[in-house]
Amino acid sequence: MVLNAYTAAQITATEKPHLAAGAPLMARAAHALAVEAARMLRHRPSGAYGADVVVLAGAGNNGGDALHAGALLRARGARVTAVLTGSEAHEEGLAALRGAGGFVLTLSEAGAQEGARAAAGADLIIDGMLGTGGRGGLREAPAELVRRIQESTGRNTEHRSAGGWARPLVLACDVPSGLDATTGAVAGPVLAADATVTFIGIKTGLLATPKPSLVGRIRCADLGIGADLPAPALREAEDEDFPRYWSVPVEGDQKYSRGVLGTVAGSDQYPGAGLMCVHAAVRAGAGMVRFVGGDALASALAVSTPEAVRSEHVGAHRVQAWAVGSGATDRAQQAQVEQALDAGVPVLADAAAIEMLAHRAADGDPAPAHVLLTPHAGELAQALEWVARLAPERGERLVRAAREAGLPEDEEVQTSPSRTQIEAAPFVWVRAAREALGGTLLLKGTTTLVAAPDGTVWAHRGNSAWLSTAGSGDTLSGILGAGLAAHRARVEAGRAEGADGEWAGVAAAGLLVQRGISTAAPGPVPPTVAAERIPEVLGRLADGQ
Numbered sequence: 280m281v282l283n284a285y286t287a288a289q290i291t292a293t294e295k296p297h298l299a300a301g302a303p304l305m306a307r308a309a310h311a312l313a314v315e316a317a318r319m320l321r322h323r324p325s326g327a328y329g330a331d332v333v334v335l336a337g338a339g340n341n342g343g344d345a346l347h348a349g350a351l352l353r354a355r356g357a358r359v360t361a362v363l364t365g366s367e368a369h370e371e372g373l374a375a376l377r378g379a380g381g382f383v384l385t386l387s388e389a390g391a392q393e394g395a396r397a398a399a400g401a402d403l404i405i406d407g408m409l410g411t412g413g414r415g416g417l418r419e420a421p422a423e424l425v426r427r428i429q430e431s432t433g434r435n436t437e438h439r440s441a442g443g444w445a446r447p448l449v450l451a452c453d454v455p456s457g458l459d460a461t462t463g464a465v466a467g468p469v470l471a472a473d474a475t476v477t478f479i480g481i482k483t484g485l486l487a488t489p490k491p492s493l494v495g496r497i498r499c500a501d502l503g504i505g506a507d508l509p510a511p512a513l514r515e516a517e518d519e520d521f522p523r524y525w526s527v528p529v530e531g532d533q534k535y536s537r538g539v540l541g542t543v544a545g546s547d548q549y550p551g552a553g554l555m556c557v558h559a560a561v562r563a564g565a566g567m568v569r570f571v572g573g574d575a576l577a578s579a580l581a582v583s584t585p586e587a588v589r590s591e592h593v594g595a596h597r598v599q600a601w602a603v604g605s606g607a608t609d610r611a612q613q614a615q616v617e618q619a620l621d622a623g624v625p626v627l628a629d630a631a632a633i634e635m636l637a638h639r640a641a642d643g644d645p646a647p648a649h650v651l652l653t654p655h656a657g658e659l660a661q662a663l664e665w666v667a668r669l670a671p672e673r674g675e676r677l678v679r680a681a682r683e684a685g686l687p688e689d690e691e692v693q694t695s696p697s698r699t700q701i702e703a704a705p706f707v708w709v710r711a712a713r714e715a716l717g718g719t720l721l722l723k724g725t726t727t728l729v730a731a732p733d734g735t736v737w738a739h740r741g742n743s744a745w746l747s748t749a750g751s752g753d754t755l756s757g758i759l760g761a762g763l764a765a766h767r768a769r770v771e772a773g774r775a776e777g778a779d780g781e782w783a784g785v786a787a788a789g790l791l792v793q794r795g796i797s798t799a800a801p802g803p804v805p806p807t808v809a810a811e812r813i814p815e816v817l818g819r820l821a822d823g824q
């Protein structure tokens with residue numbers, strides 16, 4: 280089922296009337312947290328009984344949840360120590376823990392070393408320092424505590440084993456403290472969680488963060504008020520959702536009704552990008568692939584991918600979609616790319632095509648919804664720099680939109696964001712940039728986000744880091760191009776609407792294929808390996824497995 284996620288502001292607005300009416304939300308949150316903690320302690324022969332639990336409790340309600348959960352775990356026989364990290368603590372929560380026989384340390388008195396010693400020796404740490412009320416990362420004292428816990432436990436080093444982190448286990452209350460609940464941006468140290476129990480609805484930052492390994496397994500406790508949530512600000516497709524968004528062949532289909540993909544990818548100088556894109560599209564089940572390119576590309580494709588057919592130029596044949604830009608470095612290919620952008624059918628636009636679209640947007644001609652731009656952060660920074668340079672008022676609008684999307688007021692942006700800024704807060708920039716460039720925007724990264732013109736944003740996590748290899752993007756272009764062509768064919772046949780948001784749905788489904796091929800087996804996934812795996816992975820997803 281598609282996961283829905285909400286900004287901190289949406290969650291706060293949802294809980295407000297219930298709090299006013301006296302609903303016991305904190306008690307419910309604490310209960311959910313304690314149940315998950317007990318579940319995590321099941322590996323011990325006596326479970327929670329006799330386990331050492333350390334609660335890191337901040338000054339606000341997040342600390343309140345965690346302290347109450349600590350009291351509930353005391354009742355299950357755990358030894359519970361609270362480390363109070365703020366200048367004060369949630370009064371009722373603290374009283375509950377004390378009443379239940381918990382120990383209490385104050386960070387300002389005991390010091391970071393003492394606090395870290397208690398935490399590092401525990402079976403389980405509950406991180407309740409900062410929740411939706413936190414801004415800009417942990418302050419100095421709790422940050423120092425986290426650093427010391429990281430040092431003594433090895434957590435947050437680069438070497439996380441496949442089985443997870445070594446003990447103590449960490450359970451985050453609502454969000455890992457220091458990770459922005461809305462944007463997922465991480466400022467300063469964050470204690471990586473094995474699991475996060477989040478309340479009312481999943482926070483957008485948990486799915487959109489560029490550091491998904493900090494979040495761990497997500498569990499959502501809706502505290503009995505989930506039905507009141509508004510439309511989600513972010514969604515994430517799961518494997519079982521694939522058939523809803525990706526057109527699979529049906530009885531009676533033939534190659535044209537499946538959709539023809541045209542490509543302008545690769546050049547005589549760089550044939551590789553074209554080979555990988557075409558090869559992936561063929562293997563992703565395109566009805567036919569017609570490539571535009573020079574003789575060197577054609578001879579290479581004749582050997583590597585004989586299924587593909589050459590087309591003299593963009594206007595020569597009717598296609599249902601274009602995949603353009605990757606490796607299209609020469610003038611002749613770039614002229615063909617420009618034509619494909621004007622062909623009136625869906626286009627997957629990568630590399631050189633993104634820059635062309637940035638120029639068009641700066642000239643007041645943003646791309647339509649069925650153009651899917653697929654930059655990584657570096658390419659997006661470059662495209663936005665063009666927009667800001669050529670059309671300064673659009674650049675100003677871009678930064679305003681980013682502020683509205685959660686960019687902190689004190690974070691300076693030159694005329695346009697740097698690559699690093701985009702990488703740190705992709706959920707902020709993908710929405711702002713989509714406004715500036717038009718089209719449907721897929722921002723590639725460890726976490727990939729897709730923003731549609733209808734306001735929908737999709738998140739995608741869970742790729743293998745082995746995908747960080749040259750050509751992974753070209754393979755993705757081929758897969759997504761095949762998906763766009765098939766979907767367009769379905770629209771032409773009256774079997775889909777072709778509404779603005781549908782192209783992002785196709786992209787979200789295509790990303791499931793990418794994740795499947797990258798995780799099908801351990802180890803490297805260069806494009807040749809990735810392409811070989813496409814049919815099986817796609818077939819499995821299409822069958823709902």
Ligand SMILES: NC(=O)C1=CN([C@@H]2O[C@H](COP(=O)(O)OP(=O)(O)OC[C@H]3O[C@@H](n4cnc5c(N)ncnc54)[C@H](OP(=O)(O)O)[C@@H]3O)[C@@H](O)[C@H]2O)[C@@H](O)CC1
Pocket residue numbers: 294298304305308337338339340341342344365366408409410411412413414415416417418421452453454478
């Ligand atoms: N409302 C409800 O009943 C329900 C809410 N729920 C729970 O409440 C959580 C939200 O609680 P919240 O609004 O109190 O904010 P919270 O995240 O605890 O942080 C604010 C406190 O932290 C401090 N602080 C701020 N920034 C900081 C920093 N950078 N570094 C360090 N400290 C910083 C700040 O202190 P101050 O600025 O005053 O020094 C302030 O006291 C939410 O995530 C969920 O867990 C659930 O129980 C469901 C029902």
Ligand SMILES: Nc1ncnc2c1ncn2[C@@H]1O[C@H](COP(=O)(O)OP(=O)(O)O)[C@@H](O)[C@H]1O
Pocket residue numbers: 655723724725726727742743744745746747748749750751752753754755
């Ligand atoms: N560390 C990583 N974790 C998850 N996915 C990754 C990682 N590195 C790269 N990817 C994915 O691999 C693809 C790389 O695309 P791109 O940067 O365009 O590569 P290229 O242009 O070399 O083909 C993107 O889809 C990206 O999301």
Ligand SMILES: [K+]
Pocket residue numbers: 341406407408409410451452453454455456
């Ligand atoms: K927290």
